[in-house]
Amino acid sequence: MPLTPLRKVLANGVTVVVQENHPMPAVSLVAAQRAGGYNDPDGREGTAALLARVLDRGTTTRTADEIADDLDGRGASLSVSAGRHQVGVSATCLVDDFVPVLAIVADVLRSPVFPEHDVATRRSEIVTTIRQEEDDPASVAVNRLFRELYGAHPYGRRVRGTVESVERLTRDDLVRFHQGHFPPAGLTVVAVGGLQAGDMLDQVAAAFGAWPAGPAMSRLQVPEAPPTAARRQFAIAMPDKSQSDVAYGFVGIRRTDPGFMAASVMNNALGQYALGGRLGDSIRERQGMAYYVFSALDAGHGPGPLMIRAGVAAENVARTIASIDTELDIIRSDGFSEKEIAESKQYLAGSLPRQLETNAGIAAFLLNAELFDLGPDYDQRLPDLIRGVTRDAAVDAARRLFDPRCATVVVAGPSSEEPRP
Amino acid sequence: MQVREAVLDNGLKVLVQEVHTSPLASVWCWYRVGSRDEGPGVTGVSHWVEHMNFKGTTNIPRDQVKGIIEQFGGSWNGYTWIDQTTYLETASTEALDRMLFIEAERMDRCLYEPSECESERTVIISELQGGENDPEQLLDMEVTATAFKMHPYRHPTIGWQSDVETMTREDLYGHYRRYYTPSNATLVIVGDVDTDDVLRRVEREFGGISGGPAPERRRCVEPPQGAERRVTLRKEGTTAYWKAAFHAPAFGDAGFFPLLVADAVLSGAAGLNIWSAGRVPRPQRSARLYRALVDTGLASSVGGALMPTAQPFLYELSATVAEGQSLAAVEDAILRELDRLSRAGITPRELDKARAQLRARFVFDMDGVTDMAHQLGYFETIGSWRDALDMGARLAAVSLADVQKAASQTFVSSNRTVGWFEPQADPCR
Numbered sequence: 001m002p003l004t005p006l007r008k009v010l011a012n013g014v015t016v017v018v019q020e021n022h023p024m025p026a027v028s029l030v031a032a033q034r035a036g037g038y039n040d041p042d043g044r045e046g047t048a049a050l051l052a053r054v055l056d057r058g059t060t061t062r063t064a065d066e067i068a069d070d071l072d073g074r075g076a077s078l079s080v081s082a083g084r085h086q087v088g089v090s091a092t093c094l095v096d097d098f099v100p101v102l103a104i105v106a107d108v109l110r111s112p113v114f115p116e117h118d119v120a121t122r123r124s125e126i127v128t129t130i131r132q133e134e135d136d137p138a139s140v141a142v143n144r145l146f147r148e149l150y151g152a153h154p155y156g157r158r159v160r161g162t163v164e165s166v167e168r169l170t171r172d173d174l175v176r177f178h179q180g181h182f183p184p185a186g187l188t189v190v191a192v193g194g195l196q197a198g199d200m201l202d203q204v205a206a207a208f209g210a211w212p213a214g215p216a217m218s219r220l221q222v223p224e225a226p227p228t229a230a231r232r233q234f235a236i237a238m239p240d241k242s243q244s245d246v247a248y249g250f251v252g253i254r255r256t257d258p259g260f261m262a263a264s265v266m267n268n269a270l271g272q273y274a275l276g277g278r279l280g281d282s283i284r285e286r287q288g289m290a291y292y293v294f295s296a297l298d299a300g301h302g303p304g305p306l307m308i309r310a311g312v313a314a315e316n317v318a319r320t321i322a323s324i325d326t327e328l329d330i331i332r333s334d335g336f337s338e339k340e341i342a343e344s345k346q347y348l349a350g351s352l353p354r355q356l357e358t359n360a361g362i363a364a365f366l367l368n369a370e371l372f373d374l375g376p377d378y379d380q381r382l383p384d385l386i387r388g389v390t391r392d393a394a395v396d397a398a399r400r401l402f403d404p405r406c407a408t409v410v411v412a413g414p415s416s417e418e419p420r421p
Numbered sequence: 422m423q424v425r426e427a428v429l430d431n432g433l434k435v436l437v438q439e440v441h442t443s444p445l446a447s448v449w450c451w452y453r454v455g456s457r458d459e460g461p462g463v464t465g466v467s468h469w470v471e472h473m474n475f476k477g478t479t480n481i482p483r484d485q486v487k488g489i490i491e492q493f494g495g496s497w498n499g500y501t502w503i504d505q506t507t508y509l510e511t512a513s514t515e516a517l518d519r520m521l522f523i524e525a526e527r528m529d530r531c532l533y534e535p536s537e538c539e540s541e542r543t544v545i546i547s548e549l550q551g552g553e554n555d556p557e558q559l560l561d562m563e564v565t566a567t568a569f570k571m572h573p574y575r576h577p578t579i580g581w582q583s584d585v586e587t588m589t590r591e592d593l594y595g596h597y598r599r600y601y602t603p604s605n606a607t608l609v610i611v612g613d614v615d616t617d618d619v620l621r622r623v624e625r626e627f628g629g630i631s632g633g634p635a636p637e638r639r640r641c642v643e644p645p646q647g648a649e650r651r652v653t654l655r656k657e658g659t660t661a662y663w664k665a666a667f668h669a670p671a672f673g674d675a676g677f678f679p680l681l682v683a684d685a686v687l688s689g690a691a692g693l694n695i696w697s698a699g700r701v702p703r704p705q706r707s708a709r710l711y712r713a714l715v716d717t718g719l720a721s722s723v724g725g726a727l728m729p730t731a732q733p734f735l736y737e738l739s740a741t742v743a744e745g746q747s748l749a750a751v752e753d754a755i756l757r758e759l760d761r762l763s764r765a766g767i768t769p770r771e772l773d774k775a776r777a778q779l780r781a782r783f784v785f786d787m788d789g790v791t792d793m794a795h796q797l798g799y800f801e802t803i804g805s806w807r808d809a810l811d812m813g814a815r816l817a818a819v820s821l822a823d824v825q826k827a828a829s830q831t832f833v834s835s836n837r838t839v840g841w842f843e844p845q846a847d848p849c850r
Contacts, residue, residue, distance in 0.1 A: 358788045
């Protein structure tokens with residue numbers, strides 16, 4: 001059953017996409033503004049993240065308590081999050097509450113006041129979250145990998161910022177960020193649920209249409225990130241922990257890269273299919289070393305990483321890294337089998353209906369299609385795009401994306417030994 | 422929602438619900454066995470058995486497990502908890518026969534190759550140790566084990582590591598044979614299917630599996646707690662965590678919904694789907710504990726959890742102490758709120774709000790065929806699948822007096838176990 005979304009760009013530039021879906025009387029709403037941690041000023045990392053935490057704490061016409069009482073009284077859920085390239089407001093509500101909840105979403109995006117008290121309290125919350133991450137081997141390993149892979153490139157910075165940068169942030173930083181990065185032309189609103197599509201479109205247009213147009217959005221140009229030229233390994237000792245986390249990665253590609261689809265199929269065969277593709281076969285299934293091992297390709301507006309992750313006992317760290325090296329070398333030299341690539345393609349194409357099982361799943365899919373200009377019929381074109389990837393293209397993607405001799409490897413956990421080069 | 426119930430001659434209960442909004446079907450097979458059926462020496466056996474039941478059967482050779490559902494674009498998974506073990510596949514409807522075949526094989530014909538058992542032992546130890554990396558999970562394990570003196574709800578579902586290290590293949594296989602029988606199982610199919618057609622297919626796949634009575638489950642009643650219990654966990658870390666567990670009613674007890682309303686007032690309604698828990702954040706900005714702890718900056722998060730269980734389990738409250746604040750201050754603030762609730766109850770407006778939140782959550786709990794099938798099967802393992810569709814009536818019957826009674830019975834010091842995680846500075850950093 002193909003999606004049949006209605007799409008409209010309002011006079012002020014807000015893009016609206018709606019899809020009717022009736023298994024239950026609820027609506028999922030996502031409103032994404034095209035600005036995130038990437039846009040944080042230097043030295044003020046964490047601005048978008050703090051803004052997201054304070055955005056719904058009061059507007060020019062509603063206090064934080066009024067917003068909370070209204071939403072909680074309906075059992076509606078609203079949350080705001082910041083990513084690298086967007087600040088997103090997500091809401092889930094019953095169909096009868098759609099219009100009032102929509103009004104609150106529009107209000108917090110357009111007219112937040114960022115009360116001083118909330119700026120201070122939420123700033124301290126983010127500091128606590130950063131401290132929690134410092135105690136989590138998986139977060140420690142991944143954060144360090146990003147820093148080492150990207151260095152001075154904007155992707156080397158964390159969306160959440162550092163304790164130092166966050167403690168420096170003031171209400172003025174949030175006001176400035178909101179003034180500079182929240183024009184209607186940068187906003188996409190997606191609603192999916194059990195109402196007539198035409199009605200939802202009109203309701204969203206009514207909620208956001210009165211917002212005066214601002215400047216046009218300039219085209220986002222994320223700079224290239226130089227690939228690493230040599231193998232580097234880092235160990236972070238966390239002696240009181242029970243097991244180690246390995247983060248092993250490379251600078252990857254953009255979503256717009258012509259090789260994206262081949263790289264996705266390759267990534268599935270490498271570290272996703274069933275219990276973790278090739279890597280799972282070796283490290284979990286044959287050697288019994290890890291509960292989780294997988295690869296992830298983060299291709300977005302800029303060249304996010306191709307990352308391999310595993311959680312293993314300290315004494316198995318060296319063997320795990322050697323096994324990853326071996327699997328990558330074998331793929332580079334011998335490629336994948338026809339069967340492996342056929343299976344991954346079959347899986348990725350066949351899993352589309354599952355991605356679209358829930359209102360929230362459909363909303364995420366439509367938002368992604370909108371953000372990357374994939375077209376309103378992307379759900380119908382995607383299976384053929386996946387099936388069109390050849391084995392050779394997948395192997396080429398592997399050779400282009402990884403070479404163990406240039407891997408950056410980070411281990412965080414009870415083993416303080418430097419992993420063997 | 423129209424649900425058809427059927428029972429095969431061998432005792433297998435089958436639940437089918439047609440949902441035709443997308444070309445998917447979700448199949449869940451549930452067994453009434455969980456960590457509460459385990460004794461000392463074999464803690465974690467139910468969970469390990471769950472892992473082994475993905476490792477080849479008489480008619481699905483080990484090397485054909487990989488891809489068996491993925492080739493239909495499907496996903497599979499499973500989980501074990503205190504009262505139940507379950508397995509699921511969600512895939513396009515054309516995979517229906519395949520999904521039923523997998524579950525029939527799993528019920529009766531798993532292999533338990535000794536080398537596979539050994540290989541999985543270390544995978545499970547890795548899973549267990551990964552959990553221990555999280556101080557909140559460590560604290561939860563300590564608090565739960567302290568709150569129960571003898572009821573098997575006390576041990577973690579994954580088991581104690583010493584048992585995982587020493588259990589044998591025979592322990593695993595014996596457990597599998599004892600509990601994996603048609604009369605101890607419920608098969609749930611929800612999706613783009615025709616009910617009569619599904620029942621014919623189920624009969625074909627499962628009808629030949631020999632029956633027998635459902636195994637007896639352990640009978641055990643936790644003695645009343647007579648005094649407050651406390652644990653303090655000191656370990657390297659950066660953040661302090663506070664937790665309290667109170668003995669609480671089972672899902673079928675009259676006191677369950679009143680306490681669920683109390684939880685909504687304290688920390689916002691979280692719903693009753695443990696599979697999708699957390700997918701939709703709970704509405705809690707106006708909740709009492711949020712206002713008393715998070716808005717004041719004492720804690721960066723606070724939440725309550727009343728899980729639907731077959732026998733009386735725990736109501737748990739957890740808080741993350743904000744940077745620069747103290748465990749003692751967080752504890753004082755929470756206990757003050759609990760005391761206020763016990764003495765003065767809740768207001769009519771709060772009751773209305775809690776009901777509205779829970780009604781909405783019961784809708785969100787059913788988002789998609791996978792969640793719908795989960796809810797039917799889950800409640801069948803702790804009572805009846807009809808409970809999943811009948812929450813509104815029990816919720817509507819809750820009165821202000823019921824909530825205060827539940828609170829005043831639950832939130833007394835002699836019914837609580839308090840846990841502190843006190844982070845210690847890491848000498849290496």
